[in-house]
Amino acid sequence: MAYDPSAFFSALSDPTRLRALVLLLTEGELCVCRLVGALAVSQPKMSRHLAALREAGLLRDRRQGQWVHYRVAEDLPAWAARTLAALAADLPDQAPYRDDLLRLRDVPEKNGAAA
Template sequence: MSLDPVRVFKCLGDETRLMLVLLVLREQELCVCEMTHALEVSQPKVSRHLAQLRQCGLLDDRREGQWVYYGLEASLPGWVMATLEAAAQGQASRLAALRARLAAMGNRPERRAALC
């Protein structure tokens, strides 16, 4: 599957999907429960959008026990990374607020216990 600009921009054209990718960009990887907490949206909605982002080739996942963590696809071309960085700059204040919600929950073991 190739990542052409039209496909990438269609995938990122939804606000929820854009913010999910930008959170992952800044946090390296997140599980579904962390994303639902940060964005204050339902787990089914987050999971649906994550599936679309995986199909687009923007995100990848890995399992750790019962948790699934999502990160950026390792082979993203430079132009996609530059696009994501530009979008993160454009959404800097919203992204900071979302990351602050995550930070308030503590580190990953504490977050998992509190959220998942």
């Protein structure tokens, strides 16, 4: 996946998807429930956007009990990896991404944390 550049950029062309992606770029791996809390969006909305990113090849998911964890895909083409690196370098300091990070701190990890 993510071999067609225009499909890759389509996945990035939604504010909610971009905010979720920046969180995943800085935090490494997050369950859906924490993303819902950090971005303050409805659960179905977050689920659909994460599915779109996964289907575009940008994210991978991992099921652990009732939780599903999403992370940024590792095997991206060079131009895609460089694009995400640019976002990870610049966006987390800016609004609204910075505020999402802060709000994430207040969302408890419940259980299914890291590996």
